[in-house]
Amino acid sequence: MKWLEGFQKLSSVLFILTFQGANCQLAVFPIGPALVNALAGSNVTLAVSFRGAPDPVLTWFKGNLPVGTWTLNSNSPPDIANGSRDVLRIENNGSLTFKGVPKHFTGNYTVELTKSGLGQALVTFTLNIFESIQNVTLSTQPDFAQEGAERFTLQYTMLQGVVEQEIWYFNGGKLKNSTRYLIKGRSLVILEPTRTDRGSYSVLLMNPFSSVTTHRNVTVLYGPDEPTVEALPAQPFYKLGDSLVFSCQAEGFPKPTVEWVFMGQILSDFHQGVLNLTNVQTSQGGVYTCSVLNGLTEEKREKNVTLNVYERPLGNPVCSVMSVNNANLQYQCMWAGGTPQARLSFPTLSNTSSVAGIFSFVVPPSTNFDKRTIICIGEHPIEQNACNITASSPINFLPAVKTTVDPDGKIAVTIQCVSEASPQAVVSWSRGDEAVINGSMYQISSNTTQLKIRSYNITTFLLTPNFTCTCHNPLGSKKKQVHLEGPSISDSSLFPNKEGTIITLTWEVPPTSIVTGFDIQMKGPDLLSNNGNNAMTTGSSNEYRIIQQKTGSARSADVFLLDPDSTYRFRIIPKARLTDGDPSEVHIIGPGEGLSGSAIAGIAAVIPCSILVLILLIGLIFIIFYLRKKKSHQTRYPVSRTVDKVKNIQPNATPRSILNGGLRSPPDYNRLQKTPPERSEILPTFVPPPTVRVATTV
Structure with missing residues (x-):
């Protein structure tokens, strides 16, 4: 029997080994990319994972040179090569970590895992160590490019760094090797440079951890070419007293020298070809030579330009309309300066004109002038110009109410009434039937468009009669009444995010409502903290509590960290300093509102069952009724008076069959279904009648 037990054990071992050989194979995989870039001096790990055998022997190679070996999970420490022990470390999972990796550790690293009987597995990483690029300079050889020369070279040098890629640019455009450009080593060679090669050259040096761009401007020797002369600002003539510059430029290097000559005299008030002429006079008109x-080349070129100087009115004509004693309209046109002075007129108002540079014309107010455009024509030998003005009566306007709190704690309500009108409308203020005058409580702005009311108590504003603002000018007037209201909210909404963790409350207030702030209140569980705990608010979940306070100008509030599985109620309380207004409608969010999908499905399933039970009850009632009716039609035999008496004294346990409205009462289903001990009352005992002899007559 012992040999049989040994055979079974051997069979089990062979089965296990066979199963492992069929399903397990030693393998090693990189965690992350096999190409790893690292900055010199940083820490980096070549991470691996393996499978197929426990505790394999692991060896790391740099190229073909082993740098560390270890049997995973063994008690002995990893064996690291000399010269690398301060940098390399083999982790418990077999990964290789570099601490403060130097630049010279760049290379290919291979990890090899071996296990007796399972062969070996390996994976290779490429580790590139980079230094930050610093102190890059760009030089040229020779110092200047010359048109027609054989070549011109730009070369960069740097204090330190590893360049993975370099890109050359000319005036922002990328350069490539061609018949004109040769990129070699750290140099850009321009073959047979021309004047078109003048511009800005730059080189971009890059590695994964830094990039540096260095610029250099290159000028090509040539010229001079035909000079370019221009006047700034460019125009056919100039006004007396204007300032202008003549610019004379010619292509060439070294830069050609420039001289300006006027009436045979060399002028001295110019710099680098730019001649400045300030406060020009008519005597300065004529031909100027550049x-x-x-x-270097001794080549000389010249070009002439003519300057024309005229005197003209300053600027453009300006039209305006003003109110004269708030009774008449005064149209005015002005165009000052000029020789001769401009002639001004209002052709639609009068055939008269003025040459004094300013012209006014007064007309009585009339509906004919309301929204009618009046044109002023300005005529001058140099130019003709015009301006226009439209007078209009005040139009309908909407008063604006703004509420603030003064530094002394008073509620300050500012009513603004502005109506578009020309001439500008004057605003008068009244309270009820009385005019409002400046004082400690009422303050009217200097332009009369604003009335500021100050008080500590909100009732002061609410009990005050309506304010009226009247905007008027000579063409008409418009008035509006303003009835101030207490703090209130006219409309509000709630907008949740998709996850149900954030909501945005928005609200509006009536235009004339006095509001200095808002309390955002919430009923429900506490808001979540950032770590998911209910710690953001405190208070009973069955009571409203303030979670935010907003200024009177706010119209929205965001609430964060809601629990999507809980139900919350929100409302906004408008405030006028210490007085609360009516809360807004309550906005509810959460799964507790409405029926869930499972509840709706349950109701849908119960309805057919209820209908079936109702049909069965109706059938049962019908059967009982039928049996009672059949029993009542059975043949009755004569009985003795004693029996009849017993029947008459028995209580009638059957309920009334007729209910109010002529309906038959339903049967007592409890009595029909209950066993005798379950009945609610004891039935009377049946007493049999005495024996009675009955004579039969034949």
Whole structure:
């Protein structure tokens, strides 16, 4: 029997080994990319995972040179190569960590796992160590490019860094090797440069951890070319007293020298070809000559420009309309300066005109002038110009009410009434039937468009009669009454996010409502904290509590960290300093509102069952009724008076069959279904009648 037990154990071992050989294979995988970039001096890990065998022997190689070996999970420490022990470390999972990795550790690293009987597995990483690029300079050889030369070279140098990629640019455009450009090593060579090669050159040096761009401007020697002369600002003539500059430029390097000559005299008030003329006079008009000279080539070129100087009115005509004693309209047109002065007129008002640079015309107010455009024509030998003005009566307007709190704690309500009108409308204020005058409580702005009312108590505003503002000018007037209301909210809404964790409350207030702030109140469980605990608010979940306070200008509030599985109620309380207004409608969010899908499904399932039970009850009632009716039609035999008496004295346990409205009462289903001990009352005992002899007559 012992040999049989040994055979069974051997069979089990062979089965296990066979199963492992069929389903397990030693393998190692990189965690993350196999190409790893790292900054010199940083920590980096070549992370691996393996499977197929426990505790394999692990060896790390740099190229073909082993740098560390270890049997995973063994008690002995990993064996690290000399010169790398301060940098390398083999982790418990077999990963290789570099601490403060130096630049020279760049290379290919291979991890090899071996296990007796399972072969070996390996994976290779490429580790690139980079230094930050610093102190890059760009130089040229020779110092200047010359048109027609064989080549011109730009070369960069740097204090430190590893360049993975370099890109050359010319005036922002990327350069590539071509018949004109040769990129080699750290240099850009321009073959046979021309003047078009003048501009800004830059080189972009990059590695995964830094990038540096260095610029250099390159000028090509050439010229001079035909000079370009222009006047700034450019126009056919200039007014007396204007300032302008003449600019003379010629292409070439070195930059050609410039001289300005007027009436045979060399002018001295110019710099780098720019001649400044300030406060020009008519005597300065004439021909100016620009002469350019290249000091190296001795080549000289000239070009002439003519200056015309005229005196004209300043600016453009300006039209306006004013109120004269709030009774008449005064149209005015002004265009000052000029020789001769401009002639001004209002052709639609009068055939007269003025040449004094300003012209006014007064007309009585009339509906003919309301919204009618009046044109002023300004005529001058140099130009003709015009302006226009439209007078209009005040139009309908909407008073604006703004509520603030003064530093002394008083509620300050500012009513603003502005009506579009020309001439500008004057605003008068009244309270009820009395005019409002400036004082400690009422303050009217200097332009009369604003009335400021100050008080500690909100009732002062609510009990005051309506305020009236009247906007008027000579063409008419418009008035509006303002009835101030207590703090209230006209409309509010709630907008949740998709997850149900954030809501936004928005609200509106009536235009004339006095509001200095809002309390945002909530009923429900506490808001969640950032770690998911209910710790953001305190108080009973069955009572409203303030979670935010907003200023009177606010119209929205965001509430964060809601529990999507809980039900919350929100409302907004408007405030006028210490007085609370009526709360807004209550906004509810959460799963507790309405029927859930499972509840609706349950109701839908119960309805057919209820109908079936109702049909069965109706059938049962019908059967009982039928049996009672059949029993009442059975043949009755004569009985003795004693029996009849016993029947008459028995209580009638059957309920009344007729209810109010002529309906038959339903049967007592409890009596029909209950066993005798379950009946609610004891039935009377049946007493049999005495024996009675009956004579039969034949």
